Amino acid sequence: MASHLKGVTKTTMTDEIRRELCKHNKDNPSLTQKKLQEWVHSNYGLQVSQATISNTVKRSLEYLLLPPERGDVKRHKPAKFPDLEKSLYEWILQYQEHVNMTNELIIEKAKKFMKDMYPVDAPDFTFSIGWLGKFKARYGIKNFRRFRESGSIEMEGMEDKLKSIMKVDQFYNGAPFAKRSY
Structure with missing residues (x-):
């Protein structure tokens, strides 16, 4: 998609790239926005406008304080509730x-x-x-798939239950979890 800016293709930086840009700007405060544009292009292959650099630098504190797991977010829309x-x-x-x-x-x-x-x-x-x-x-909520009945297992007292199973196994087979022949 072409931008209204001549020669600049529309791209969106992730928060991780924005965070790195803010760190780079903080470490090199004498860099111009043009040099920061070139830095983004050379490190991430993105052509961004001077306005994007300006807005990112203006919001540096916000991007530097974001938790790392939110790094792949590109646009932020606040929650309604x-x-x-x-x-x-x-x-x-x-x-x-x-x-x-x-x-x-x-x-x-x-x-x-x-x-x-x-x-x-x-x-x-x-x-x-x-x-x-x-x-x-x-x-940052991820789905974890639980297999079969694993979601219904009560973990309380599990060690005591395992010990009683091992005692029963020893009684019948003479050794803990011995191989059984059926």
Whole structure:
């Protein structure tokens, strides 16, 4: 896609590139924006406008403080309900080891939080799959697939249960987990 700037193709830098640009600018404060453009081009192969460099340098503190796991984000769109999302994220952290977190469960919990947090004038908001993907990206949530019944296993007292299994095995076979012939 061509830019309105002559000879500059539209590109978008990731936050990681922006962070590196801000570090480079901080380490070399005498560099001009033109030199910073050349540095981005030589290190990342991106042609960016002087305005992009200017806006990035202006927001240096913000980019330098971003957590590293957010480095692949290109555009930022703030959440419509940040308090709701923060509560939902805390709920996920608290229950992720006890409950098999599915997309449907997270969406249902978000709807419940919406009703609880905005009881009088609850906004008409659709918790779509698109919203869920962006929510997960904002909070760095990754999907982990649990196989079969692993999500329903109670880990409390597992060591005692394993010891009792080993005692039964020793009783029948004389040695822990001996090979059995059937």
